[in-house]
Amino acid sequence: MITRRSVLVGGAGMLALGSMGRAAFGAESGKKYEIVMCAKQEGISWFDDMRKGVEQFAADFGANAYQIAPESGDPAKQAQMVESLIAKHVDAILVVPNDPQSIKPILEKARKAGIIVISHEAQSLAGVSNYDVEAFKNEDFGALMFENLAKAMGGEGKYAGIVGALTMETHMQWFKAGLEYAKKNYPKLEFVLSEPLEDNNDEKTALDKVNETLKKYPDLKGFFGCSVSGSSMAALAVEKLRRKDIKVVGLGLPSINGVYLEEGYQAEAQCWRPADAGYAAAYVAYKALKGEPIEAGIDLKRPGYEKVTIENGVVYGNATLVLTKDNYGDYGF
Amino acid sequence: MNDGYNKSSTHGVSWRWLLPARLDEEGLGQSVLYAMIAGVLALIFLSLGTAFFNPTNLVSVLQQTPEFALLSLAMGLSMVSGGIDLSIIAVANLAGIFAARLMTSEAVLAALGQDVAIGLACLVALAVGVCAGLLNGIVIVRFGIPPLLTTLGSMMVFAGLGTGLTGGAGITGMPAAYVDAVSSNVFGLIPASFCLVLVIFVGVSFFVNNSVFGKSLFLYGENKVAALFGGLRLESTILISYTICGALASLAGLVMLARFNSMKVGFGDSFQLEAILVAVLAGMDPDGGRGRLLNILPTVLLLQCVENAFTIASLSPFAKKMIWGALLLAFMALNFFFRRMVVRHLTALAVKRQKAPLGAEGSPLGG
CATH class of the missing domain: 3.40.50.2300 (Response regulator)
Known part of the structure; x- marks a missing residue:
């Protein structure tokens, strides 16, 4: 029986304390959004x-x-x-x-x-x-990516690229707008694939696909990555081959792509803050x-x-x- | 309350009034659980007051609970036999995907009309859950593969199947009638989905506590060898338990489908570990044979309250992790401490009872 009484008393005490605490809290918080x-x-x-x-x-x-x-x-x-x-x-x-x-x-x-x-x-x-x-219109972002790619490649040559997945809306918007922009402004650029590669935002997949593509098209001069994994792994593949003549651009983060930018295996990376x-x-x-x-x-x-x-x-x-x-x-x- | 045990404790040590009336390990675990719930709620009340304890927020907690509660019940049930079911989230996703496909298919809607299509979708989802559970059970029983490995494997199979069916994308745009039905309120206050959970909890725990199946399941969890030699129908018992797990998971999938108006592989992944946590906190013994399924419901609510309170108090992620961990450890430690106390006490009592006929006087605890 002591148990029940003490629980009751304790509970009442808590209630009292709680309401006091609330009162103190309420006073300090003014009208702030x-x-x-x-x-x-x-x-x-x-x-x-x-x-x-x-x-x-x-x-x-x-x-x-x-x-x-x-x-x-x-x-x-x-x-x-x-x-x-x-x-x-x-x-x-x-x-x-x-x-x-x-x-x-x-x-x-x-x-x-x-x-x-x-x-x-x-x-x-x-x-x-x-x-x-x-942060931006996706079309502008894509066009800028391809503009930077074209500039890095000197306005001509073959290039390939990778997206997260063909079903990823933003990546595809960047790609389509960029491709259109490149066709219009840099006719000497040639996109060698019919559709971009897919990496499912996975580093390993990205690296494998980039390596396959570099083998298949030895005269490739540029590579874009609409995913962070795609651009960073393309840069890594290029670094392994020691081929600074292949220009890599794409979505990138300072913490991940910084090292490739520093060493020159990635021409530029773009993102938003x-x-x-x-x-x-x-x-x-x-x-x-x-x-x-x-x-x-x-x-x-x-x-x-x-x-x-x-x-x-x-x-x-x-x-x-x-x-x-x-x-x-x-x-x- | 005044059974033989409590009478004998009158000349014992003073801490005994702390002990609950029913002095077996389970009763004790339950008391610790409820004391803990009271303590945590008091803490929340002290720090947040009416910011937490207002009707809107409490209803919101109830609304957030159903899928988590069903998944935890499934996990707890699998623990009764000393097993575990890691595939529940994948099953929930898969069942939800099947239902979503049917509900959003123009052809089905046109052929059957909306209400029938919704009913059919729910039945199919349940069937998917039952089949998935049966599959788990069959592999465990027939091939003797430990539940941990079986369900780990089947989790990947179900998740893979779901990804294959959807291409990894979400299915959205459920009929409004379905979404409204699940998210409606009874008496304009209590969420319908929570009422469903309540009914299911009471139903499942009544069934498990009062059927041959349930008794066999607990016995199997307690002592497999004894259960085997006791001539229990173990195979069907295990099969049924995993089938119920699957069905519960698919129900969770249906609730999620309505709440988010969409379904995708990976929805609710974070509930996996939390469901295990809830089951253990609620006193389900991972080694099997012990625990009360009904205790899972208050435990789920407690965790949801804490989670909700964290959000309301806008705690920094570090504080959040720390408090979580501390709560867990405190709970486990308390449980362990009390359990040891009871075991000692019961042992002492047994010794005393043995000695009594020989004419020994005085308390064996040394006064």
């Missing part, structure tokens, strides 16, 4: 850099902005986290979805609850989210919360986002980051 970024995954350098951008935004605007993410890149876990944010009734949710389709119903729920939703890297969610924020994308997304949410107009030409206060364009609910920056031997060291992602 709570803007939460739910990234794809915890503990990878890309999203660590994005967190810096979100925190910078919080410091600049005095908003309560922060980033969370699931431990693994599991879409189901990410959906749960967003659901908790809805229950908490934060002011705005920023999301970089692992799987845009599966998070759609949850984001619709958030909108219904009156929460501002901004997505990134998910153009298919435009219309579901208030706005989707993209996650910190800036996070900052810009948070700023769009902030503007929406304050009721400020979001229209073409507004300045999101980050390099490349000074004059954004807006089409069908997608906010485009012009924030392609071209990495070369000289600047890759400036970035920590």
